[in-house]
Amino acid sequence: MSFNVVGLNEFAGLQNGEFHCWLCQKPVSTRALFCHHCGSVQPVRPLDHFARLGIDRRIDIDMEHLERQYTTLSRTLDPQRFLIRGMGERGHATKQFEALNEAYETLREPLKRGRYWLALHQTEFQQAVAANPFVVELRAELDSAAEPSQCDRVAQKAGQALQEGIMGLMQSLRGKDWQMANATLIELDGLESILGEVRSKRAVLTNTH
16 A cells, blocks of 8 residues: 655645635635645635545555644644734634644544544445344344334344444454444444334334233
8 A cells, every 4th residue: 555645735736626715816726725826824624534634535544644644734734833924814724723633633543533434424334234134134023023022032132232243343443453343333333223123113012912
């Protein structure tokens, strides 16, 4: 795997002119930190944390590359460098610096990065939960349940799998096995959903018997 350090010229490159410089009104890219026409610091744009730090969007990131990118960008955006600039530019530099630090703190911590990764892929995550074979099997068993005792059996299976899954998730996170952690999170989410459905259906069946 190879990584390229993202230079400031890449952050200033045009991308279909989605935005305009707040000062000179010339088009700038979404990722521009500085206007390449007038050189002014740009407002914070809606970027994901990976793009803000100029790294590949992947769960198992290269930590050394992350540190290098953060060090380079934090020096560039240090608010102390803009003390003699106008109030507007100082404000933009401060907000850029804050956004950079938020992105860095999120991606450097495994649990925070995992939660953020799932948030970025919420639709795919929900689809994966719905397609998980064990979850599909339990849901089918629950759908066919006609007695509270049958609901209890589904709940027992789901509860046991949930406990085992939590232990497996912790093991995956400690071992930095992000693919396995992601797959386990998908199953855990499905199991929690099943347990909620069990409670609802059991209450209905209990009232009708």
